[in-house]
Amino acid sequence: MWRTLASAVAGLLVLFVGSLAFNAASGQSRWPGPLDFVRVHPWVVLLALIPLALTGLWQAPRRDRARVPLEPVTYRLPPRNANFTGRDAALRELRQRLTSMNDVATLAVHGLGGVGKTQLAVEYAYRYLSKYRFVAFVDAEHPDLVARQFVSLAGELGLAEVNSEQAIPRVYGGLRDRRPWLIIFDNGEKPGTLTHALPSGGLAGNGHVIVTTRVNGWSSRADVIDLDVFTRRESLELLVRRVPGTTAEVADRIAGQLGDLPLALEQAAGYMGYNHTAPEEYLSLLTSRLEDMIGQGELANRPAVVVATLWQISVRRLETEQPDAVRLLELCALLAPEPIPLDLFTGSPDVLNIPAADPLAWDTTVGALAGLGLARRGSASLLLHRLVQAAVRAAMPEAVRTDARVRLCRALLAAVPQDIHADPNARPRWQELLPHVIALATDEPPAECAAETAVLLRLASEFLIQIGDCSVALPLCERALAIDESLGGREAEVGFDLVTLAQIHRDLGAPERARPLAERALHLHDSCLSADSPAIATDLATLARILCLLDEHGAARPLAERALRIDEAAYGPHDPYVSFDLVALANVHVDLGDYATAVPLISRALRIREASYAPDHLYIGYVLLFQARVLHHLNDPTAVDLARRGAQILHTQLGRTHPKTEDAFALVDRLR
Template structure:
């Protein structure tokens, strides 16, 4: 713009000088030269020059500008990660927060180890490098080394003769002449470790500070941004771009195994790239040997960093400062990467770990895991990333793993409802604890907890049977049976395993497989339990229903009647378990073509269930559908509404595509016609 203004003034001077020369050469005092026109019409000339001046002074259009090259000086800024993926919206949000603050903006980026905080901060510095005149990177992991880095930074800025006590203030004073500036404090600990090096309003102006940390407790010092793991789309994008031949489907499954942790994904890409491992083979290795795989594969720019060692410093700090939290971390490492209910450890008269016995010690113990970035604390639960768990498991010796599994088996057996059919609160509690039961029981158990493992497996299969997930329930119950049969003195338990297996096969549409299992269960229980045991009633009712499905209705009838008598004597006439016998008895009468005889026991069973279960419980839905069948056989129009209610419950609880839901909807549609 200045160049244009100078050009305009020069042009006017040329015009003026030329006019003088022209008049002098002409020898005429009144020659109509340019100066005469100016002298006679000065305002007209001025009006003609104004648009020209404005045109020369107007700013350049944005489209005509060429990008100004980055001129910022940098201090210890790491190289830019050429494979940086995603985070665009989060980077813009960081920029917005920094620029909307006052003279000095301090922004803390908090997140799990391996989530990419350092790479995020470095990418921000490069992406907005043209907005700064000076950018510095300070490694803040060791507080004792921060002062020496500031001394080095002072020398970089030309402060040669300055005392150690004036280094920080001298750096910020010097940065006044390099505004705007940016300093990144990477991997900081608690705010107190940087209290003497973070700028204050009286030290600096027009600068930005970004602090990355995995430690909580910064909200009182600065604004905090939580950096999360990748979205699944970002994870897939990274793997597909970095590893040739990776399909989106395989990348999705690898990302699932790695919990979308950016460092783990980079490590996976490095491993596959170096070893030329096909993605499907790498996925198989991850699935079967996760604890070993997180130690393999290095990053080109950070060869010493792997997921397996990522949290070692935090664990050592935990062992030093809060040793009572270590057993909790080790127990949580064996559970599922799902929210872990804290009352799993506090809800027992004999807590599985000592710290859970004292509320204050317990609160500090849980808080330390969250504060060090090893877990995330929610209202009533604790969440560990699956790779944090894998890294902790990898450091635990075999004897410690066995002891921890036994401890968890006992804790889970105390926490899960055993009366899955009769307890109305059993279902939500089981939904929360089932992932952890499956995690603890997935491998062959140590001898010290084989019996507890078998019981957990059978209870889990009974819950899955209740919610209609038969195919997952089947292998669990088969494992329970194998464990119980291998142990001595488990006759009754073997019978419970057998009858549960019979119920699963029956519901899977295989009554011919269910029959011998039910008969074996009945024989086993009659040989080791009292004649009036409710377990025998369950065996009788299950066998009766199985025989009815095989068309042997007459043989089934006395079995259901005997089962009803046993449970009424054991529990009373209005117990939920009695309702199962009533349903079995009514089903046999319906199969015998006698809906009038079937209707009273169905109605009684429905009343019992409505008194004990929530209105949307599956057991109420099943009773409604059975009653609708009986009423329809009796030409009662009220059958339609009952069938609709029952189908709606199954639809809500099991989903539209579940076979039982489809059967219920088909019945409701058939009755409508």
């Protein structure tokens, strides 16, 4: 309005001066209409217009200045992270959720320690700083200190003489004149501990609250965003940008070792930058000394924070409130960073010395780990981040660690199926427990559980043979053999290790290495077991198949026939172990070119397996493919259907890219 008035008055002044000039130039004695008043009384008009012009010209800039937004005021907002990486989707979601709520919007950013919750909240504040008139950052880790920070906040808002009891409501009242505003409560615990500090009702409307927290339970008080670790692309972006000379391949492996945890990646970049460590060398240190490396390196903007100490406060709290949860955490820290079946613990509560027998005590024990963000709880499993595990392991006294390893070894041995060949449910159970067996058993075992460790390693090798992963099985079985040989007095167990190792070398295409192992196993078992022991049948069948590969078919046949007689006598004619002997004997006849004799042996083996295993069991797939090859030599047109069925089983169980699956589909193509 004032701008319009000023323009109008200025126009009149111009008209007035112009009129006087026109009058002087024309010499007229009278002007038309009201302009004649200007001619007769020019100075009266001028004196009237000058105040109006000055008033309009003075008010217009003031009104314009009032429309320029005030610079936002910040309180204790940390410096912006110049190396902030990724999180674009999370930032957009944060903004969308906050702006979609009415009155006061409260949003909790929940996640594992080190995942970047605080960095996300601070980056949000800077990215959208122009949208707010007041932004405050409050340390909420110690709830009893929050009120004192609000006293300081009140002073920032110009509120005088405010004590701790008055500070919080006075601040929110003062924020009415600072709308819209943002307050970040960093590292909050349970909602109840911050209820006194969070706005409620219509108090200071048109504001946003962000709470960063590791603790579950905020969904009843706020909208929740669960922040996960970096995507691998974000991890690579950070490492390649921060560490000169880092290739994508090495960065990918470093990110894998660090579980894509943002804090750990920042720490790694800081370590390599300060020490001028080559990325390949840093990767080697991570691989061999992870528990030491998580304490090395520092962040430029948070020099006191390292992964090694990141979760200490949570663990100390557990020690006071839920000591059984600490015992569970220590057990989980020694296992693989894969889902850990909870029935591993409930099946052996006495062995593991945890309260798994009491459903309520067990639920609160597991819930304490999930509630503090130390583990992710599934319907029947717990999952710990690999760096949480490493930090817990690093803090465990050696005696505690040894005791936990012994207990876990015995619990795992009780949990895994030991008759891998005959148990139809062995495969799924072994698939979920195998990573934990490997994680626990590959280090030098404590003397108290050395024998159990050797058994676990050999059983894991037998399972890996079944699924065709012999290259993974080889070092495990070699360790089992080394442990059993070092203990002494374990001739039978050494024989089991030897025959398993022979089977691995046979399947790896090295029958010349397999033969002496199988012969030694047979010799040991002949010396310490009865002649009709099924263990000897396994040795005989294994050696027979190896001899066939070495073109010694004449020597192989009596061994396979003897193995079949032993197992038929021990188990009966329809046992799964008999099917293995039948396949071994059929292999001898196939290598001799006697396909007609091999067919009924294979057909009998198939019937036994179809009666013993699920329709898509690998052992059925293997015998179907064997039968297809033999029938093809006999020009039987059913061979292709058998091969196709066998290949589909391997595809389902092993995946399309597994070498055995590829061989199976190649066979199907040849038989068409």
